[in-house]
Amino acid sequence: MLTGIHVAFIGGDARQLEVIKRCIQLDASVTLVGFDNLESNFTGATKKPLTCDVLKDVDALILPIVGTDDQGYVESIFCSKQLQLLDEHVASLPSHCVVYTGMAKPYLKKLLASTRLPLVELLDRDDVAIYNSIPTVEGALMMAIQHTDITIHGSQSIVLGLGRTGLSMARALHALGARVRVGARRQEHLARIYEMGLTPFHISEVRQQVTNADFIFNTIPQLLLTAEVIAQMPQSAFILDLASKPGGTDFRYAERRGIKALLAPGLPGIVAPKTAGQILAQTLSRLIADQRKAPGGDAT
CATH class of the missing domain: 3.40.50.720 (NAD(P)-binding Rossmann-like Domain)
Incomplete structure (x- = not known):
């Protein structure tokens, strides 16, 4: 009380x-x-x-x-x-x-x-962030479905970061039948990704990994999806940046290339x-x- x-x-x-x-x-x-x-x-x-x-x-x-x-x-x-x-x-x-x-x-x-x-x-706080990852992932999936014309099942999906949101995002995509690759830096995170039955890669390899991506979900608040990286993506790729503002994506260049890229921080309070x-x-x-x-x- x-x-x-x-x-x-x-x-x-x-x-x-x-x-x-x-x-x-x-x-x-x-x-x-x-x-x-x-x-x-x-x-x-x-x-x-x-x-x-x-x-x-x-x-x-x-x-x-x-x-x-x-x-x-x-x-x-x-x-x-x-x-x-x-x-x-x-x-x-x-x-x-x-x-x-x-x-x-x-x-x-x-x-x-x-x-x-x-x-x-x-x-x-870990407890709040983990609880919040539930509505964040649900909102992210909703946006991915709304803004594309393919199913998540069978898609080539990339998650950047295996923090509290990234882990929940990767798990949900895998459960829906996506082919999931997860980029991380720490060796223990790469080991966890492998243990989960997903494909790990070091974040420094993101440029090579995005060449056939259908969905890219970024959770890292650092500019990772640069113009050089986005230039390697198919035009049909969809980027959903879940990191806090300003995100980790070069949105100007994505728009110039005709790639749909959205910044969606604070999804729990929205969805x-x-x-x-x-x-x-x-x-x-x-x-x-x-x-x-x-x-x-x-x-x-």
């Missing part, structure tokens, strides 16, 4: 609604900032403007997946006004407050470093916002509860 804990939300999208519901169910005191246009009302939650006074007794501050932009603006689809998190807002937070977000840009990290407030980046929100709600509610138990009040 979160009885006696004040949780404040600043901005967000449909995923945040699941987290808000969970916090209310667990008896937290909930303040919503940037939810002015939200049609549904949450019994037990209070809508307030972004002021220092509102934040002075907050135990847990929850920001959207992308906490702030480079100027401190916080995105909220439920508010027509701009929300900007400033020094004075952070300074008003109590010293035991923990700030939660999906990923933090330099602006937010610098803002919090000056106050030494703990920052938890949820997408860095399955309720499920993605429930994943966040489960993790956040546990972290906030643990925060109260931990020495010094820090989340672990």
